[in-house]
Amino acid sequence: MAKIKVASLFSGCGGMDLGTIGGFDYLGNHFKKNPFKVVYAVDNDTYCAAIYNNNFDHKCNVKDVRNIEADLIPNHDLLIGGFPCKSFSIVAQNPPRLGFKDERGMLFFEMVKILKTKTPRFFIAENVKGLLSANKRKAFPMIIKEFEDAGYHVKFQVLKASNYGVPQKRERVFIVGFRNFSDMMNFQFPVELKDNNPVLGDIVNYNTEIDEKYYFSQRAVDGMMKVREKMNKGRAMSLDQPCNTISSHLAKVSLNSTDPVLFYNDRYRRFTPREASDIQSFPKSFELDSVSEHRQYVAIGNAVPPVLMWHVIQSLTRLINSTKPKNTKLKLEEVQV
Numbered sequence: 001m002a003k004i005k006v007a008s009l010f011s012g013c014g015g016m017d018l019g020t021i022g023g024f025d026y027l028g029n030h031f032k033k034n035p036f037k038v039v040y041a042v043d044n045d046t047y048c049a050a051i052y053n054n055n056f057d058h059k060c061n062v063k064d065v066r067n068i069e070a071d072l073i074p075n076h077d078l079l080i081g082g083f084p085c086k087s088f089s090i091v092a093q094n095p096p097r098l099g100f101k102d103e104r105g106m107l108f109f110e111m112v113k114i115l116k117t118k119t120p121r122f123f124i125a126e127n128v129k130g131l132l133s134a135n136k137r138k139a140f141p142m143i144i145k146e147f148e149d150a151g152y153h154v155k156f157q158v159l160k161a162s163n164y165g166v167p168q169k170r171e172r173v174f175i176v177g178f179r180n181f182s183d184m185m186n187f188q189f190p191v192e193l194k195d196n197n198p199v200l201g202d203i204v205n206y207n208t209e210i211d212e213k214y215y216f217s218q219r220a221v222d223g224m225m226k227v228r229e230k231m232n233k234g235r236a237m238s239l240d241q242p243c244n245t246i247s248s249h250l251a252k253v254s255l256n257s258t259d260p261v262l263f264y265n266d267r268y269r270r271f272t273p274r275e276a277s278d279i280q281s282f283p284k285s286f287e288l289d290s291v292s293e294h295r296q297y298v299a300i301g302n303a304v305p306p307v308l309m310w311h312v313i314q315s316l317t318r319l320i321n322s323t324k325p326k327n328t329k330l331k332l333e334e335v336q337v
Contacts, residue, residue, distance in 0.1 A: 006078045008081060016309050021038065024283040026282075031310050042068065045062075047292075047295040051290055051291060055287055065107055081125060081126075082125065083125060111123075115150040120179070121178070125174070125175040127175070128173070129172060131173055152179060153178045154177050154178075155184060156173055156176070158174075159174055164193055166198075166281045167197075167199050172304070176316075200279070215267055216268045216269060223255070237261070245260075246300065248299075250271060250301050276297060280300055
């Protein structure tokens with residue numbers, strides 16, 4: 001069966017890529033392989049790339065996306081990536097234009113440049129929900145216009161991970177672009193699951209012995225308790241619900257922050273890197289130990305949940321199936337859990 005070629009930008013440790021490829025197990029479910037093959041992956045973070053390259057047969061290039069020569073990227077049918085978004089600004093011109101506050105704001109335009117040069121049939125971009133309201137709701141329409149000016153018809157939707165088999169309340173906007181108008185019209189985002197939605201208790205086992213280094217000191221607890229009611233700190237998670245959003249800030253988690261923590265036997269502790277990975281829906285087989293725990297937290301916190309991405313890819317697979325002749329030998333197998 002012919003594979004659909006994928007180029008991956010801002011690959012991180014590979015959450016988007018793993019969900020795109022499929023072929024992994026998570027919480028008793030097998031997420032079958034998808035008919036996609038990553039032919040190019042790139043990230044500027046050496047530590048994320050080390051985790052990536054320890055888990056995939058193909059390798060992630062360590063390079064600043066701004067130094068990529070778009071012409072030299074292998075031809076591909078799908079471009080994926082979660083571009084940095086914290087530094088967008090609206091340039092005060094008439095008409096106003098999308099700009100940047102620092103160098104990270106330029107990276108979005110690198111994705112657009114590659115789309116213009118390589119013209120893949122599809123792209124999938126992922127970002128924080130707050131992108132929709134950034135710069136008084138002016139930034140997002142301009143981002144969409146940049147994609148449209150690159151030659152794409154665009155659909156977008158906010159997806160909540162906990163509605164797709166991930167025990168986390170993570171909300172992210174997915175932007176899907178199509179070279180062909182008919183593809184755009186026929187694409188539907190994945191339907192929320194009515195069951196099979198796990199909770200934190202499916203990940204965390206209070207009977208498991210945890211190293212003392214993950215527990216907060218009594219001094220930290222006492223400091224938090226002084227401001228707990230006024231500042232809503234010490235956000236202990238319920239095992240009966242999905243977890244609050246896992247972020248890269250877990251690398252320096254504090255009781256005096258909005259980070260999710262655990263509380264049992266009258267003690268507070270942070271999540272272990274493996275628990276964070278599990279909450280993000282990475283399989284147990286996903287190896288993290290090639291870098292320090294600090295770097296593991298950062299990489300995992302910034303990742304796209306593979307299971308969530310897998311469901312988005314299923315929608316794209318169904319679209320591709322529907323546009324192929326019925327007697328084709330290359331008909332893509334519909335994949336279901």
